[in-house]
Amino acid sequence: MSIYNRKIFQAIAVVLLALGVALPAVQADDDRDGKYVGKYGGENRGKPLQLGQTNSKFQQECSACHIAYVPGLLPAESWRRIMAGLGKHFGSNASLDAEDSKEITAFLVSNASNRWSAPTAPLQITEANWFRRKHGEREIRSSIWKNPHVKSPSNCAACHPQAERGDFSERNIRMP
Amino acid sequence: MSRVFHVSSLALMATLFLTAQPAVAETPNEIQAALKQEAAGASGFQGFSAARGEDFFKAKHGGEWSCASCHSGNPAAPGKHARTGKAIGPLAPSANAERFSNPKKVAKWFKRNCSDVLNRVCTPQEKGDVLAYLLTVKK
Numbered sequence A: 001m002s003i004y005n006r007k008i009f010q011a012i013a014v015v016l017l018a019l020g021v022a023l024p025a026v027q028a029d030d031d032r033d034g035k036y037v038g039k040y041g042g043e044n045r046g047k048p049l050q051l052g053q054t055n056s057k058f059q060q061e062c063s064a065c066h067i068a069y070v071p072g073l074l075p076a077e078s079w080r081r082i083m084a085g086l087g088k089h090f091g092s093n094a095s096l097d098a099e100d101s102k103e104i105t106a107f108l109v110s111n112a113s114n115r116w117s118a119p120t121a122p123l124q125i126t127e128a129n130w131f132r133r134k135h136g137e138r139e140i141r142s143s144i145w146k147n148p149h150v151k152s153p154s155n156c157a158a159c160h161p162q163a164e165r166g167d168f169s170e171r172n173i174r175m176p
Numbered sequence B: 001m002s003r004v005f006h007v008s009s010l011a012l013m014a015t016l017f018l019t020a021q022p023a024v025a026e027t028p029n030e031i032q033a034a035l036k037q038e039a040a041g042a043s044g045f046q047g048f049s050a051a052r053g054e055d056f057f058k059a060k061h062g063g064e065w066s067c068a069s070c071h072s073g074n075p076a077a078p079g080k081h082a083r084t085g086k087a088i089g090p091l092a093p094s095a096n097a098e099r100f101s102n103p104k105k106v107a108k109w110f111k112r113n114c115s116d117v118l119n120r121v122c123t124p125q126e127k128g129d130v131l132a133y134l135l136t137v138k139k
Helices: A003-028 A056-062 A076-084 A098-110 A129-134 A142-146 B002-020 B028-039 B050-058 B067-071 B103-118 B124-136
Strands: none
Touching: A056 A098, A076 A098, B028 B103, B028 B124, B050 B067, B050 B124, B067 B103
């Protein structure tokens, strides 16, 4: 074997070795569906809040018109964007005074999803990859969405009665 | 030196005590009186009218919603958020003692809801008329 051939052989071996390591890694992570690495293409919700780790101002202000969505459902940047746009919050004026806004933003940002690695920051929880994957056609029949008790995909508590406590576990799902 | 410290720490304690108090609770009538003072600044002010307030409450003002869209046509009954369906407690003070008892809360919700219903702020006259109406609603 000439030196030239040996170099080609070594190069092929290196490539095969690299593929051998990389392929199982890709296959093992079968939840990749975006261009960013990590479960749900990097758009994954965080772990539920620990009991007692909450903020009374957040609970009070953010549950007046809808359930208080737990902060781990979105990344920090999403919460910053949402809190900066409360004057026009999904078609309604939800403005707060500066002091309350500051306190609630700090709480949301410091408890945001710790498993979100994509540089995305959706304004709606239902736009996140983890949400779409968990609520696709294979998971939920279309008749469920049309149920008047459900009304909208943003109505977590229709099927997750413990949603406000951050509990979305499968055993606690109650389909209407 | 110790006296200076004593006096300043007393002042500090007094300040902490005062700022730690929640917003002073008021009655709907006190809030009405404050609105009247504001409204009286406008020329031609002739007092508040419950009848005008009722019309205002139930009418649409160019937008998708009226006040009644979420608070129901009977302010002594519970309402329901027009978009999310979330339950809203009765608005009439006769049916819900919490209503119009906290000036900060009153200002916050008039600001939000007038923006949603009228796409502008409400005048003191409009707010006073609506409150006059709500105060006539019996449980």
